[in-house]
Amino acid sequence: MQTSPSDNLATLDTASSAPRPAEPGRPRRPASPWRGRVMAAGLLLAALNLRPAVTSLGPLLEEVRDGLGMSGTVAGVLTSVPAACFAIFGLTAPRLARRWGLGAVVCAGLAAIATGLVLRPLAGGTMVFLAASGLALAGIAVSNILMPVIVKRWFPDRVGAMTGLYSMGLSLGTAAAAAATVPMTDALGGSWRVGLGVWALVAVVALVPWLFLARDRDRTSGSEAGGSEAGRSAESDTVTSGSASGGPASGASAAVGSGADASATAEAPAADGTAIPITRSPIAWAMAVFFGFQATAAYISMGWMPQIFRDAGVSASTSGVLLAVVMAMGVPLAFVLPRLAARLRHQGVLVVILGVFGLVGYAGLWLAPAEGAWAWAVLLGVANCAFPLALTMIGMRARTHAGVARLSAFAQSIGYLLSIPGPLLVGVLYQHSGGWGQPIALMAGFMVPQIVAGVLAGRDRTLEDEA
Numbered sequence: 001m002q003t004s005p006s007d008n009l010a011t012l013d014t015a016s017s018a019p020r021p022a023e024p025g026r027p028r029r030p031a032s033p034w035r036g037r038v039m040a041a042g043l044l045l046a047a048l049n050l051r052p053a054v055t056s057l058g059p060l061l062e063e064v065r066d067g068l069g070m071s072g073t074v075a076g077v078l079t080s081v082p083a084a085c086f087a088i089f090g091l092t093a094p095r096l097a098r099r100w101g102l103g104a105v106v107c108a109g110l111a112a113i114a115t116g117l118v119l120r121p122l123a124g125g126t127m128v129f130l131a132a133s134g135l136a137l138a139g140i141a142v143s144n145i146l147m148p149v150i151v152k153r154w155f156p157d158r159v160g161a162m163t164g165l166y167s168m169g170l171s172l173g174t175a176a177a178a179a180a181t182v183p184m185t186d187a188l189g190g191s192w193r194v195g196l197g198v199w200a201l202v203a204v205v206a207l208v209p210w211l212f213l214a215r216d217r218d219r220t221s222g223s224e225a226g227g228s229e230a231g232r233s234a235e236s237d238t239v240t241s242g243s244a245s246g247g248p249a250s251g252a253s254a255a256v257g258s259g260a261d262a263s264a265t266a267e268a269p270a271a272d273g274t275a276i277p278i279t280r281s282p283i284a285w286a287m288a289v290f291f292g293f294q295a296t297a298a299y300i301s302m303g304w305m306p307q308i309f310r311d312a313g314v315s316a317s318t319s320g321v322l323l324a325v326v327m328a329m330g331v332p333l334a335f336v337l338p339r340l341a342a343r344l345r346h347q348g349v350l351v352v353i354l355g356v357f358g359l360v361g362y363a364g365l366w367l368a369p370a371e372g373a374w375a376w377a378v379l380l381g382v383a384n385c386a387f388p389l390a391l392t393m394i395g396m397r398a399r400t401h402a403g404v405a406r407l408s409a410f411a412q413s414i415g416y417l418l419s420i421p422g423p424l425l426v427g428v429l430y431q432h433s434g435g436w437g438q439p440i441a442l443m444a445g446f447m448v449p450q451i452v453a454g455v456l457a458g459r460d461r462t463l464e465d466e467a
Contacts, residue, residue, distance in 0.1 A: 038209050039154050043147065043162060045206035046106060047169030049113055050144055052177035052199045053136040054082050054299075055327060058306040059182045059320035063192040068126050076427015078130060079303025080420050083295060085137035086144065087416035091409075093145035102150050105142060107214035110207045112139025117200035121193035164335065167388075171331040178306075179324035182317040278410045281466055283397050286457035287390070287411040290351070292418030293450035294386035297358065300443055301326055301384060303423050305377075308436050312369035322377045329381025330388065337385055338392040347393055351386070351454030355447050358383030362444040366437065386450070393454075398463045407463055422446060 057064065057078075065075055096105045116136025123129035147166060155162040177199060185195030278284050305326060306319040314322070341347045361379030364372050394411055398404045426439045433439070 038212060040162070040165065042206075042209035042213055043150065043166055044169045045209065046110060046143060046147060047166045048173035048176075049110065049203045049206045050140050050147075050170055051174035051302075051327075052202065053113060053117060053133065053140060054177075054302050055174050055323065056177040056181040056196055056199050057133075058302055058304070058323055059178060059316060060185065060192045060195055061303070061307055062310060062316075064129070064196075067192060068123070068129055070126050070129075072427050072431030073424075074126055074427075075303075076424040076430075078133065079299060079423035079427065081130065081133055082137050082140075082302075083299050083416045083419040083423070085134060086141045086295075087413055087420070089138040089141040090145045090416070091413055093142045094409075096142065097146055097149070101214070102146055102153065103210060103213040103215075106146055106150065107207065107210035109139040109141075109143035109146075110203060110210055112136065113143075114200050114203035114207060115139075117203055118197065121197035167334050168331060171328065171334065174302075174330075175324040175328040178302075178327055179321045182320045186317070276466055278406050278463075281407075281463055283457065283461060283463055283466065284407055284410050285414075286453050287394060287397060287407060288414035289418065289453035290386075290393075290450060290457045291390045291411045291415030293446050293453065294384075294390055295415055295419035296422035296446055297443065297450070298384050298387060299419060299423050300426055301380060304426055304430075304439070305380075308365065308369060308440075309373055311436060312373070314370055314373055318373075322373055325374070325377040326381040326384060329378065330385055333382065333385040334388040337389050341389060341392045341396070345460040347389065347396070347458035348455035349458075350389055351451055351458055354383050354386050354389065355451035355454070358447045358450075359444055362440055362447070366440045366444075369436070383447075386454070390454075393457055397457070397461070400464065403463045 061075060064070065065072075070078070093105065100108075113136045116132045116134070116139065119132035120129055120136065123132055148163065151162045151166060181195050181199075184198055185192060188194045188198070302323070306316070306323050309319040309322055310316060337350065341350060344350070357379050361376045361383060364376040364379065369376070390411075394408050395404055398407050425442060429438045429442060430436065
């Protein structure tokens with residue numbers, strides 16, 4: 001019998017997280033302090049590498065286009081590649097993890113990132129550059145889905161703290177690549193190939209601890225990571241409430257934990273098959289559309305925002321820093337928004353507030369892109385924080401672990417598929433209109449369905465209520 005991707009994600013957590021019985025005559029290896037430190041270092045280093053392949057490109061996109069003879073339309077395809085890879089390769093992550101183990105798959109993902117980042121600067125043409133980017137992004141997609149599951153598995157009594165560490169690393173890597181790529185390029189001779197290639201070194205460094213962690217197939221029990229069954233129970237409440245320690249961060253963050261403690265009655269619909277198919281759930285579709293449009297805005301920002309500022313007369317280095325500001329707004333707000341969302345019965349008000357920030361930012365970008373550049377970057381950075389809000393809402397729209405996993409897989413898979421055309425359309429409009437008026441109008445237009453879907457998804461209902 002074939003299983004859906006959401007089923008794979010749901011069973012990954014339950015099937016492989018149970019402690020394995022010790023083999024006769026072979027005592028279970030005790031946890032050691034250095035192992036926990038290596039795991040924490042690996043988590044942080046991996047998080048730092050899950051966005052530079054994307055955000056290092058935006059500030060140098062003009063040079064890359066000139067060097068490879070790339071049209072605006074093809075550049076639009078390039079900025080759509082991240083969403084496509086997340087939608088396609090992210091679905092394979094649960095099955096690969098069940099076959100080879102979490103550590104081994106994340107290790108392979110980081111190796112793919114490093115290889116793609118090494119090959120990309122060596123490309124002599126557009127197709128090779130796209131293929132190398134796709135390889136790096138495939139590694140990002142797989143690791144992106146599994147890292148939050150690793151947080152739950154290896155740190156069951158410190159989920160909030162380690163999710164906060166992971167979220168911080170993700171945001172810092174995103175902002176650092178945006179801000180530092182152009183200055184490093186200038187310092188290293190001015191070649192865009194060197195400026196992009198230097199990020200492969202960071203990926204290689206991140207790979208080192210995972211070469212050790214990948215060999216440890218026995219680490220499927222949270223207790224070996226210093227956890228306990230009490231910690232396992234506590235983390236359910238921590239993640240679901242979007243705690244101050246970090247809340248959901250990325251990928252399958254919602255699969256890290258469910259809502260409140262699930263009773264046997266609440267678990268029954270998912271266990272006995274009486275739950276409605278996820279494709280018939282209004283909640284699931286609302287979440288998928290909301291996730292898709294916020295992802296569209298994020299990838300348009302990462303791919304095109306520096307070019308918008310550069311065309312308005314802002315320098316390349318300052319444009320990169322402005323993108324870093326957009327991305328860095330997620331560092332503090334990723335800690336605040338989940339806590340606020342958990343206190344509200346209806347998260348629609350937060351969706352509307354973030355949407356208004358986005359509309360005002362786009363209006364300013366259209367009217368005075370250079371004069372108010374810093375203000376627009378801050379406003380759009382706040383609007384982009386719909387991402388942690390969406391992941392928090394996924395965790396609140398189901399009462400069971402299996403329900404959250406199904407909703408997470410469906411909303412993110414469909415959402416990333418919906419986000420693919422957005423950056424491409426921006427590139428096409430930019431190419432054919434010769435300016436940014438029409439593309440910015442399209443970006444602002446995308447905010448309307450995002451707000452509507454988010455308000456619908458934010459209602460105080462769960463998947464189990466639809467059964």
